[in-house]
Amino acid sequence: MIGLVDANNFYVSCERVFQPKLEGRPVGVMSNNDGCVIARSAELKALDIPMGTPAFKLEGLRQRGEIHLLSSNYELYGDMSARLAQLLRDACPEIAPYSIDEMFVYLDGFTNDQCEALGRKLRQRIHRHLGLPVCVGLAPTHTLAKLANHFAKQDPHYQGVCLLNGQGHTTEALLKRTPVGSVWGVGRRLAERLAIGGVNTAWDLRESDEKLLRKRFSVVLARTALELRGTPCMEMNALDQPRQRIMTSRSFGQPTGIFAEVHNALRRNAQRSAEKLREQQSLARAVMVFLNTNRHRRDQKQYFPNAVIALPSPSDDTRVILDAVRQGLEQIHRPRYQFMKAGVMLLDLVDAEQHQLSLLNPPTRDRHPFLMATVDQINQQMGQGTIRFGMTDAPAAWQLRCAHRSDRYTTRWDELMKVGTHPGAVAAAEAKQQQKKQQALTSTKRGTQPRA
Template identity: 80%
Template sequence: MIGLVDANNFYVSCERIFAPSLEGKAVGVMSNNDGCVIARSAEMKAMEIPMGTPSFQLEGLRRRGEIYLLSSNYELYGDMSARLAQLLEDACPDMAPYSIDEMFIYLDGLSEPQCQAIGEALRRRIRRHLGLPVCVGLAPTHTLAKLANHVAKKQPHYQGVCLLNAHSNTTTALLKQLPVSAVWGVGRRLAEQLAIYGIRTAWELRESDTKALRKRFSVVLARTALELRGTPCLEMNAVEQPRQRIMTSRSFGKATGDQAELHAALRRHAQRSAEKLRQQHSLARAVMLFLSTNRHRKDQPQYYPRAMISLPIPSDDTRLILQAVREGLMQIYRPGHHFIKAGVMLLDLVDAQAHQLSLLQPTLQTHPHLMGTVDAINQRMGQGTIRFGMTDAQAPWQLRCAHRSRRYTTRWDELMEAGTHPGAIQAFTSRP
């Protein structure tokens, strides 16, 4: 049996753990630079405020106290995700993270009543130890577990834990009601293509001929149909394939044309991309960087340059990548432009363990243990503890986060304070 543990409204729930006064209120978490709403509480959803609504359109509601908007606090969310993963690792024989708020657990050899009891116990334990509300979906396959979790969230009588047997009447009725777009891995475009062949519900996909699905669409869709029948076909190591490219980019809090400030932003993006590269045990052969002015400012000159620099050898060494970034910026920088976004992409990735050095390649002195040590310290002490080059916290390219909550679990100077006064919500939501 496979279980999917999914935190409900994860970003909002993380905020409410440390600000209980937000319980029962309409709360939204905004994107980078406080641009738009990317997470909503159930109360905000009930107000029919769509996902992605620009935050400036909600300013009136915020000022009247009808809603509360918070800046993204990714450091807090990431730490709470790590704590959730650790709790599940301690409680389950096998666990695999799927996203920041979703974790698969594997309960092989246990009966359905035992799995149900474990799901209910985990839900209580996570709520008690972390304060996070979660739902648990249990089924014989990954795809059905995702659907079971969906049911656990939408139907209150399951009390947050739903177990689906592949051949039960409940599962059959559910699959006949669900549109095919609700199935894991079936996006909008694929759903439109399936509709042409008369496949509009999850049940019709389940009953489709797998050979025809493989021929017309893909082997993955054929396996998804088998998963809906209760036959495990999708393994997590197949789902989590190494990326073919790694990109880190971000909009600036304020436009800047200063070369040193642009270099600082690109340097930070390059370091983060290099960390991701080492995490998946890959090497990059090339580095691409890009800058972008604000295309909505017609009164300003527009410029969208990009440069790609080949590395002397395939590498995951941050220092080599930073050298390429410096060279690329010198090529594309032009004074007189106000840039609003920058990014770094690592391209042409190869497996670090399978890569063979060629006799024709230059030999450079590298220090893999140095990079590993830097990553280990940053993972233990917090991202950016050790970095290459100085960073100005007041630089224009730094993110706007005028309504960010404290990073309660990762910063000594932002720990929870006792004796908060009744008007703390206003102070909390306007904290710089």
């Protein structure tokens, strides 16, 4: 059996762990520079505020205290993600992180009952240790596990854990009421094409002739149909569609702790990821870098860190991604560990075309080719390095507007959570911190003044 553990409204849930007052309230997390909504709590969804709503349109609601909008705090989300993965690693024979908040666990040799029991235990344990709500989908294949997770989330009857067999009445009934577009790897356009041929539900796809699917559509879709029947035929590598995240990772031939070697491997992964990103015409908002030691070497010290770096604006520019990768690696690399694997994950993807059409986001991307050509020309005439991109050396953090970011409770000593019995004491500490933040803000503002 394969399990998919997926956190509910992950970004919002991370925020609620440290700000319980947000529980039960409509909460949204905004993209970099507080541009638009990229994560919503169930309560915010209930207000019919769609994903991608520009933050300025919600300013009135926010000021009246009807909704809460927070700047994205990727450092916190990345750290919570690493903790979630570690909890699963401790409890399961094998795990494979699929995105920042979704992880597959492989439960070979477990009976259905054992799987369900473990699913419930994991759910409890994650809630107790991390305060995060998750749902668990269990099934014989990746595609079915993903659907099982979807049912676990949608239907309260499952209490967060849904096991789906390859065969049986329950599976049939559930697949029959699932639109084919909800199946993993079937995007909107593909769903429209399938509908023309009378394939409307997940069940229709499962019952379709595999050879015909391969001929008319693709090998991937034929495999998806097989997976819906309970026949595993997708490797993790093939799980990239539809791509809401892009991951490129590789295991090293030789384990290494040397920064330059790990960096080189990551650079390759980053370039490949950026290519995939441009291929599918998306832009990424954040980049996650992760490292793994060899967990089978019990004699060696283990370390599975990750770092998430927010990009100044959504980008598909290899240089921007490479820069984020270097920053991330510098945060997490420790030479005393022997790393076995390194990877790059591009997160919170947005459609490049849509992004460019938006008035809010001027199409800076279009200007890149001109900008590049001009810079190259000046540098050729005036000498190398006459014009450099500030981004490559400066930390990107100061360029980001994040007026409503919560503290990075789990990764910064000076932002640890404050607890006190006397309400006045906590308020005083908060006021002091606010003052500090204000100071920092003024000094960075000074830093961004154009230098004549």
